[in-house]
Every structure is written in C-alpha cells, then in structure tokens.
Amino acid sequence: MSYPRTLPTLGLLAMTAVWGSTFVLIKDVVARMPVADFLAVRFAVAALAMLVLFPRQVWRLGRTGLARGFALGVIYGIGQLLQTWGLQLIAPSVSGFATGMYVVFTPILATLLLGQRMAGVVWVAVGLATAGLALLSLNGVSVDMGVWLTLASAIFYALHIVLLGQWSLHGEAFGLSAVQMVAIALVCLVATLPHGGPMPPPDRAAWLGVLYMALIAGAGAMAMQTWAQAHMPATRAAIVMTTEPVFAAAFAVAFGRDVLSWRMLAGGALVLGAMYLVELMPRRTEAPIAEAAHHEV
Template sequence: MSARTTTLPTLGLLAMTAVWGSTFFMIKDVVTRMPVADFLAVRFAIAALAMLALFPRHVWRLGRPGIMRGLALGVIYGIGQLLQTWGLQLIAPSVSGFATGMYVVFTPILATLLLRQRMPGVVWVAVGLSTAGLALLSLNGVSVDAGVWLTLASAALYALHIVLLGQWSRPGEAFGLSAVQMVAIALVCLVATLPHGGPVTPPDRAAWLAVLYMALIAGAGAMLMQTWAQAHLPATRAAIVMTTEPVFAAAFAVAFGSDVFGWRMLAGGALVLGAMYLVELAPRRKLVGALPAEAVHHEV
C-alpha cells in the first residue's frame, strides 16, 4: 500500500477525530441548559433518521439476526453515552476526553476476559501508566470525582462495544449495522427521558446548532468518514490516529476557555497517551489487531 493511497484516508480520519474532540466542550455547554438524556435523545434521533434515510436497503439486508446484533450493540453504546455525558457535567472537558480514551486500554483486557485472548505484559504496563495519568488529571486530595468514575464506566462499555462489534460485524454490513445502532442509541436515550415526561427540545438557536453539528457532523458524517477511511488503512494505523482524540478534546477546551492548561494536564495527559500508544503498538496476533478496523471507535 503506497503512501499516496493512505494519505487522504489518514487525513480524513484525523479530521474526524478532531471533530470528536471538539464535541466535549460543546456538550459541556449544552447540558448546562438542557437535561443530558434529552440532549442525547434529540441528537441521536436526528442522526438515526439521517442514517436510515441514507441506508434503508443496507438495514433491510441485515436480516433479523443482524438487526438484533445491531440493537444490542446500540443499547451498550447508548448507556455508555449517557454515563459519559452525565460524567462530563461534573468534570473538565479535558479530563473527560482522557478518561474516555481509556477504552483503548480496556479493550484488550475485555478481549482477554471474554474471548480468552492472551494479553501481553506491555498492556499491564499501559494500565499502570494510564492509572497514574488519570490520578494526576483527576484526583482531588485522596478521592476521585464521581464524574471520573462515570466516564471510566462509559469507557468500559465502549470497550465492550468494540469487542462485540469485532465478533459480530461482517464485510458489507457496516452501513446497515451503523444505522441500526443509531436507532438503538436514540431509543435508549429516549427511555432515559421518560421519568421527567419525555424529551424537551434544545432551548435556543445556539443549542440547536450544537445538537445538529453533533448529530450530523460528529455523528452520521463521522461514521461515514470512519467507514471509508478504514477501508483504506491498516487497523493499527487507524487506531493510532484515533488515540489523538483526547489531545484534541484538551486543546479545544483550553482554546475556548472552558479549561486551564497546567502541568497536571500536561503530565497526566502524556501518561494516558503513552498508555494508549503502548496498547496500540503491542503485539497483536490475537489481541486488538484481531478486531476489524471499523471496531475502533467510541464517540458518535
């Protein structure tokens, strides 16, 4: 595979990852003006409708088994989205970005536990590094903010999603499976709004613009870009590109004034990123490399 044929997909994937990173501080702002579940329900309902409009035949071709798998994957991902966004209400966008990136470490651990795949020793080193990094980013005294725990729980669910997607996805099913997952995510978030009487719409024009951006650009559009780019890139290279998401999250948070740059962010973020790269560069004969490229994803 020549450098020329991989340059455009790599740039596309990097742009998509920057878009994911840009959503953290935007979400932080929107959820101060509307409930988390309502925001997610509206966002993913719009994304689901867009995906269904684009790929109705792909969904139909999945058949009952494929649709059931897509619904199960979407439920897992939807719960992860709720936990992540609830956590983001309580912590800085930069911390949320790095804690969410822990899915890259959790994925091989879950693959080992669920699929009985052997985990190289370097992964344990990565777990130690990421734990130290998160401690620098997140510890207040001797306790960890509840928002960090919620975000770590969401990262674990994203890792489970990656592992199961690697087992259940089939060639040619990416578009249909993505659309079904979007529908399931929207339904999970809609159910979460029922205790207070159903979803409310964004309160103002700025909130609507943010929701539309995150539904169509960071949601449906990013899914399409990811599917195209990863059809032209090795899984390892794609995963390494996507581990830049927390860096973008921190950069956007600092640039737009919702976070302050400091030595703890620099040192903690470097340790977490180091852990992610160790995992992605570890021997992959029976580990994450066994998963399809399109499985490496956590933010829609």
C-alpha cells in the same frame, strides 16, 4: 477491498478530533436542557439522517446484522447517558480522563470475553496512554459520583469497542452504523419518559450544537468508527482513540478556553507515543489479535 494499513488509523484520528471538539460544547448545551433530552434529540436526528442515506445497506444486514447493530447501539447509548450525566457533575478535563479509561478496559474485556492474548507491547501502550491521559486531564481530583458514572460509561464504551471489532465486517459499516444510531436514540428516548418525553433544544445556538453533534460527531463519527474497526483490532483502536483528550486540549487552547502547559505537552506526547507504538507493532505480533478480533461468532 484492501486499504493502506494507516487509513483506518487516520479515520479514527479524524473521528477523535471531532469528538475532542465536543466536550465544552456538550457541557454548555446540557446546562440548558436535560441530558436525556439532549441525547434523544441528538441521536434521533443522527438516526434519521443515516436511515435516509443508507436504507439499502440497512436492508442488506439481515436478521443477525440487525440484532448485532441494535445490541451495539444499546450498549453505546447507555454509555452516552452515563458519560453525559457524569459530565454535569465534573470538569470536562476530568471527564476526558475517566472516559479515556476505556483504553484499559478494552484489552481486559477482550481477554475475559474473547480469550484474546495481548502482546506485551499492547500493555506498554495502554500504560503510556493512561499516564498521558492523567497528565492531560488531572490536577487533583476527588472520586465523586460524576467520576464513577463516567468510569461506568468507559466500561460500556470498551464493551462496544470489543464487540464492534468482533462484529463489524467489510461492507457493512454504514448499515451497522444506522442501526446503532436507531438503538441509541431509542435508549435515550426511554430515558426521557419519566419527565414526559424529550423537549427540543431551547434556542438557535443549542440547535446548532445538537445538529453538529448529531450529524458530524454522531452519525459521521459512528460510521467512521464502524468502518475502521472492520480493519483493525479492538485494543489498537482503543489506543488510537485515546487521542480524543489531546484534540480536546488543542481545541481548548486554540479557542482561548485554556493555556498551553507542560502537562498538555507531556500528556499529549505520551498518548501519541502509545499510538505510535501500536502502529509500529510488528505484523507477526498483531496478526493473532486481528484474527481473533474479526473471527465470526
């Protein structure tokens, strides 16, 4: 089934808007419960919801699809742990920038692992997005352990984006997403074992936050990303997803957590410009990238 060329992009934008709403919320929740416990509960709820809703889609994946989904989930789960551990140590804005560096790592990994040749316009867009992320997020920063953990998470996210672009096929988004959720939950559950297993959220507010991040920012967002990446190249997806800190800044301003500044406006404009650039990239330039990204291995 064919879709309008902009529909996957709009889906990713909706997903990143949801993700952008979670930075401050996550920091509040992990201040009251261990990181691994929060993630284990979050993704266990998400996995259960996905399995209840899409059992047939999971069954139809077959052995190869199940293995790929599990591998993708393990990679993403490690990224989640590293990012959230890092977020405990640094400001959400700095975390947003360091996480967004997957926009740089994605084309590098796609080139190294898949031998993809990126058009010059892609690297221009990567540069614009990186500059925009820096303006949005940084106002003087020391590179401490929290930053290194978050940069490591960005590498895992980039690997997830590249492999998801390679393995996500039409009609398999929901099944593949469900398997990924199960794997992520297992990775996070293992991380809780040193202190005796996961503890539940401590209060009603924490539960509400966990449920929002499990069902909307977890299961729903993963399903959307998996579907969208079946219809677009990995690097283009990564550039579109750098709008996450733009949405994070917008939510912060809207809810009185921050004040609108020229840095937000300029950074947001650069990120949106990068996205606009890859969206307008001529089909003849994008086609080889798309073909490589969806080649079966």
